[in-house]
């Protein structure tokens with residue numbers, strides 16, 4: 487047994503010792519293997535626990551980001567160093583006593599428990615993830631033509647700033663998602679302002695583009711304030727999901743959770759679609775991450791989320807073309823349970839389609855100004871909707887403008903400007919019955935992926 491253990495130790499030392507960079511991942515592994523080797527020479531029995539720890543580390547390497555692994559390696563190595571100092575004293579001293587031996591045993595048990603606890607909790611790191619979703623802030627710095635109407639343009643900066651301050655008070659928040667329409671129409675100064683406000687967040691943030699995050703001259707057919715292209719927006723938002731020139735991205739904001747950010751926008755229209763190039767990329771990304779719980783983000787909804795929406799033809803621009811192609815892809819991967827969208831400006835509400843929940847999110851710049859806080863556990867995703875903090879007078883102005891300027895496609899055909907029609911219109915947008923919700927995962931639980 488001892489011989490085989492030493493051969494094992496020799497193999498790993500030969501494999502990992504010649505590291506050139508002492509701050510490297512490999513060097514930390516080397517340190518850990520040295521610790522294992524030292525321990526093997528002293529006590530074979532303890533080796534089994536160390537080996538178990540080593541396997542745990544390998545598992546962690548597979549599941550975690552490199553920076554997290556380095557942190558945990560360093561911690562383990564430090565514990566080993568402390569332990570070995572005491573252990574070496576005992577074994578080299580001729581005056582070792584039973585009491586000292588028992589103290590060492592206690593230290594060993596404590597070490598094992600610490601290691602097991604450390605990796606046990608982190609192997610299930612996807613449990614209890616908390617994130618906030620902010621949508622459609624339509625940041626509009628004061629300029630000619632910027633007013634408070636259905637979209638509260640003159641208050642949009644204040645509303646987003648208040649939202650960020652509120653989000654920063656949430657305990658244990660892991661990250662924040664922005665679901666597009668970040669700016670009025672992609673004006674450079676609004677891009678700068680949005681980035682500046684977003685940078686006040688205490689946690690990482692991820693963004694996708696909306697139909698307003700580009701110049702709208704092709705939509706209006708007339709001169710307007712100069713907006714940038716989607717490509718330019720992507721460069722301005724690097725590190726927030728975007729990683730290079732691509733208009734779509736995937737990232738793991740926390741270990742065990744995969745986010746996919748799509749670009750569903752079409753130049754020259756409010757409507758959405760999904761490009762063939764994006765569908766191919768999506769298939770590749772999903773097939774290489776099929777064991778990781780995944781949430782997909784897109785500015786446009788894929789399917790109607792209420793009977794009213796289904797029956798109303800003029801609301802079609804809120805739903806993307808070729809959405810059925812996306813649904814086909816989603817259904818192949820049971821690690822996808824949720825598709826989150828913005829664009830519609832109604833309060834948070836959801837519809838289930840073949841086990842996948844499609845959830846639409848409110849705007850922070852139109853009534854009722856809200857954002858959403860999610861918690862993901864091993865078995866459920868829950869959400870709670872919050873109002874954007876503001877004074878009563880501003881809230882009332884937004885509500886008044888909601889009725890005054892909320893015409894055309896913002897209203898259903900039965901939401902006429904009558905007391906009954908206005909009530910339907912308000913109920914529909916406030917969606918007060920859906921301020922809290924809880925959804926099961928399609929696979930039953932995270933481990934069932």
Ligand SMILES: [Fe+2]
Nearest residue numbers: 622667829849
């Ligand atoms: Fe919007």
Ligand SMILES: [Fe+2]
Nearest residue numbers: 667696697829
């Ligand atoms: Fe939009």
